[in-house]
Amino acid sequence: MSTPHSSLLTDHYELTMVSAALRDGTADRQCVFEVFTRRLPTGRRYGVVAGTARLVELVRDFRFDDAELAWLREAGVVDEQTAAWLSRFRFTGDIEGYAEGELFFPGSPILTVSGTFAECVLLETLALSVLNHDCAIAAAAARMVTAARGRTVIEMGSRRAHEEAAVAAARSAYLAGFGFTSNLAAGQRYGIPTAGTAAHAFTLLHDDESAAFASQVAAQGKGTTLLVDTYDIAQGIRNAIAVAGPDLRAIRIDSGDLSVLAHHSRELLDSLGATETKIIVSGDLDEYAIAALAAEPVDMYGAGTAVVTGSGAPTAGLVYKLVEVDGRPVVKRSENKATVGGRKVAIRRHKPTGTATEEIVVSQGVPDHRPNDRLLQRSYLVGGEPVELPGLVESREHLRQCLISIPWEGLKLSAGDPTIPVTVVPTN
Amino acid sequence: MSTPHSSLLTDHYELTMVSAALRDGTADRQCVFEVFTRRLPTGRRYGVVAGTARLVELVRDFRFDDAELAWLREAGVVDEQTAAWLSRFRFTGDIEGYAEGELFFPGSPILTVSGTFAECVLLETLALSVLNHDCAIAAAAARMVTAARGRTVIEMGSRRAHEEAAVAAARSAYLAGFGFTSNLAAGQRYGIPTAGTAAHAFTLLHDDESAAFASQVAAQGKGTTLLVDTYDIAQGIRNAIAVAGPDLRAIRIDSGDLSVLAHHSRELLDSLGATETKIIVSGDLDEYAIAALAAEPVDMYGAGTAVVTGSGAPTAGLVYKLVEVDGRPVVKRSENKATVGGRKVAIRRHKPTGTATEEIVVSQGVPDHRPNDRLLQRSYLVGGEPVELPGLVESREHLRQCLISIPWEGLKLSAGDPTIPVTVVPTN
Structure with missing residues (x-):
């Protein structure tokens, strides 16, 4: 089997943007990109963050080898200057984000990537591929676990998904509370119990x-x-x-x-x-x-097709948007998408009983602190170096606690609105 | 990045079946497995075969390395005898099937895997993962190409799919007639023109x-x-x-x-x-x-989410069924699924004008020959050795010709029945 690096799991336009930015001197501008969704899949009451730890490994190994660079030049994707820059590339910026197993809603900044424009824009497709897939599966799986009311659910859908997507799907399903997977690679790579x-x-x-x-x-x-x-x-x-x-x-x-x-x-x-x-x-x-x-x-359920295809929502609708350049908030303005520029800080607010009530997302500032607030962002990479992360079992427990904390309507399977509102506070 | 072999992209139960069959002496029984679907996604008028060449490479490289074998033993998936057998494993059977770019319908035997039980059963999950994914994308993409009426369509959906599924999706979309992909890995691996x-x-x-x-x-x-x-x-x-x-x-x-x-x-x-x-x-x-x-x-369309998620049908519904043991047809009988045992030969029948009229699938026999019949199966592996295959551009042209050959209703986007019937003729 060929050994793909993660670096070409990328869209052509990222390299042409890097190429143009290297020529005009904007490549080194300090930028902040955020990953969020404008809406949940129709009727869904929450999203589940999954895949970030997988993404961190792919970012760490995001390098261009000689064969890739030769191909990029021959295919006319990049010029010599860009190829030389790519040959030295490694991501040296910062990545923060919601923990795996955390819930999210429209407007939640689940991942924040900061560094130079060139190094951050290169990660767009990879970050979205991993998160759009893994979050979609985790959300569907979490609903199945809720529906199973404590009975064990086994993931056995590998055959209905792309062979590598199947491994990631097994990981997301386990994160969401499934007890076992049929997928052996998921067992070997992630220590997930396998069954069959x-x-x-x-x-x-x-x-x-x-x-x-x-x-x-x-x-x-x-x-x-x-x-x-x-x-x-x-x-x-x-x-x-x-x-x-x-x-x-x-x-x-x-x-x-x-x-x-x-x-x-x-x-x-x-x-x-x-x-x-x-x-x-x-x-x-x-x-x-x-x-x-x-x-x-x-006593036990085996779920296949529905879980690996996100039960009607095979992708999470997450986007990767430039929100800040050299400290200045930026935003695409041609649409009524209510996107707010600037790097965000997010907290979830709770009643004294522990029930979540709302999420507050502040651009270029910090939410005023109240008792029972919880900061939602944690560090994943600092200066390009991965930070130690919780294990999959801990993330699984985190999701379980999060689902206990939301208002009870949030666990209904019927179509509904996001279970708590997200208030995005623009830059003053 | 880790270098997964294809061998663990497999369900646990395949190895436990091999283990039991090795103990009881049935592992070497000569078997035939077939891949087919019982129904197309709701309203779809045809399916498109895609991914078989990708599968052939994965089967050729289907080996268990020491780390995998050690893990399989430690995790208790297999015993020593089975681990020893797996350490020597390579597929030495035959694979036949429909050409990439060929149309298929409920009952079409798009892949036939023959060899010993043990070597064929090991390939179940991998074969289905590749074909269920790639066929689903190709069918959606073909409908988009039809809708575009000769205008170029660009595939730009990588960010909405698992990072490796995205590469396979780009391949399927190109096979289906898309002009370009945004995915660089697809450009490097498959020579598909990239754009961005x-x-x-x-x-x-x-x-x-x-x-x-x-x-x-x-x-x-x-x-x-x-x-x-x-x-x-x-x-x-x-x-x-x-x-x-x-x-x-x-x-x-x-x-x-x-x-x-x-x-x-x-x-x-x-x-x-x-x-x-x-x-x-x-x-x-x-x-x-x-x-x-x-x-x-x-002048040109860019398609993303819809194509990489199969436009509502993210998996093709293909199954991998044992149909023959030591020359004897076998079939699961508890349901009314009208499955017919025995190895099948498939032809497509045409009018003298070239319009397809029906598919005839004969179990353990050969359809009577008429003018304008076309044999649908070709060889992919013989004795475990891959056969030279048409390139992606040829497969693309094959699909284009197949779509010209079906009755005009087949190209309608509205919901309908499979555009030609498949008659499965049981063993006498």
């Missing part, structure tokens, strides 16, 4: 279902999960318990009316003495389907 | 718009595209022509009512003598928005 036992193909491979189950139990023990819906589910359950005994850890059902099937399966398992055998259901589950199974005797 | 000039940030960086335009023209010449909507569009156009002269190649408008703005901009450009200056529009364009601009004086 067998597909229908394994049953079809064998001479009959009982032979497949016997093979699986011989290899994996009774702690495995037997997939019982290749032929007839009731017979499948009988075969499973006949082969594994009533200590079988779990069965999985991947098709059909899961509500009815979960009931019948529970009754049948109980009648066979397998009262502790768990029922795992999967098959096109999204947050609504999970919620609809709340009253059924289901 | 400047963002709003470049204008905001400078003391005024004219200074920004002058810098850009100095660096890139009059063949550049000036982005005129940072402040006031009419003034932006006047500034652009004042700086570059009437030979300016193009302006770009990225916001507002593009229909009205295109008209006003054309009139203004003409009045300034810039009658040859092109108008490029961008900003949340999907196939419907592009179609709605057909009568406007637009």
Whole structure:
């Protein structure tokens, strides 16, 4: 497999802008870029920050090698002066932002990149690619976790997403509270617990279902999960318990009316003495389907397509905008987008009970401090050097606490407004 | 950046199935797996095969290194016997399938993987990840190209997709007929023409718009595209022509009512003598928005979010199913999914005029030959060795010809049925 650097995961125009700015002397102007969204996906009540730690690694390794520089020159993307500059490039600015697992709303400055124009503009596409993808998945996953009401959800959607996006999706889903992923690369890279036992193909491979189950139990023990819906589910359950005994850890059902099937399966398992055998259901589950199974005797959910595609919102709508040049706020003015220039400081305000009430975002200033305020930005890179970050498990716990802190309407799956308002205070 | 092999871009259960099959002696059974879809995304009239050449490279490099094997053992995913087997693994089977750029419909066997159970089952997730993603993008992109009616479309959606998915999306969009991509990695890896000039940030960086335009023209010449909507569009156009002269190649408008703005901009450009200056529009364009601009004086479209997210269908719904074991057709029977077992041969039937009429897919046999039939499957790997494939430009032309060959209703953007039927003929 080729070893792509992160440096060409970039739009052509970033390099032509750098090229022109190097010629005219503006390349070194001190700039601040911010990442935020103007709106959440339709009906969503919150966004979830995810991917920033991934981005930090990609920024750290953002270098141009000889082959890339040669290609950039041959393709006419950059001139010699720019190529020479790129050959020495490393990001030496600062990156601050919301913690992974933090909630965000329209106007929240979830990432702030400061440094020279040239070094900051180069990161636009990469920063947005990582955050737009990872935040989209995390928000969908968080809704599924809420819908599951404490039951474990397993991410098994790799096959429905680009092979590398799948790894990042598994990371976002775990951050959002999923218990396991099927994706092995996510296990190796991020330490996420992986899970998986067998597909229908394994049953079809064998001479009959009982032979497949016997093979699986011989290899994996009774702690495995037997997939019982290749032929007839009731017979499948009988075969499973006949082969594994009533200590079988779990069965999985991947098709059909899961509500009815979960009931019948529970009754049948109980009648066979397998009262502790768990029922795992999967098959096109999204947050609504999970919620609809709340009253059924289901122990675990497997979610695939819906989580890795953001359940209708596959990208988070984040933009990367220049807000400050040499200390002066700047803003595109041709539209009514209510964008405010200047570097922002953001806090979330809470009631004494801990319930969040609003977010205050102040341009080129600091919000007045009140009790129960929480500063939302932390440092990610200082002078190009990564700062030590919380682990994925801590970020996961942070999100859990954030979701507890928002008004209860915020956890509803139905369409609604952002659960708390963001007030952006312009520069005086 | 870490150098992931493709081997862990795989679901946990594939390795546990291999492990159990190695123990019980079924791992070497000769199997055939097929990739197909049961339905197209709602309302879509065709699917487009894309990504197969990318998959072939990943399969060729599908190896487990020492670190991966150590992790798999430590994490308890596989036992020693399986780890030893994996350490020697390389795919030695055959892969056939539809050509890239070929159309497909529900039931079309777009990929056929044959070999031992163990070697074929390992490829399930990787094959589906690549094809589900790339086919989804290609189908959306093809609809945009149709809507553009011969005008050039530029892919600029990298920032809305996972950073590596963006590169694959650019490839699929080019295959589907897009003229350019903004993504530099796609340019380097696949030879796709890249394009880009400047963002709003470049204008905001400078003391005024004219200074920004002058810098850009100095660096890139009059063949550049000036982005005129940072402040006031009419003034932006006047500034652009004042700086570059009437030979300016193009302006770009990225916001507002593009229909009205295109008209006003054309009139203004003409009045300034810039009658040859092109108008490029961008900003949340999907196939419907592009179609709605057909009568406007637009020369080029920039498409972003919609194309990289499959315009509402971010994954193609393809599945990877075991259809044959040791020459015997197999099929999961618990559902009414009308899946037919056995290795399939597929042809497309045409009228003497060249219009496609239907697809015939025969299990364990060969369709009777008629004039104007076309065999749809070609070889990708033989005994694990890749076969030489057409280049991306040839695949692009193939799709163009395929779209000419389908009944005219197939090109409508409105919701409809698959444009030709697929008849799957079971084993006798």
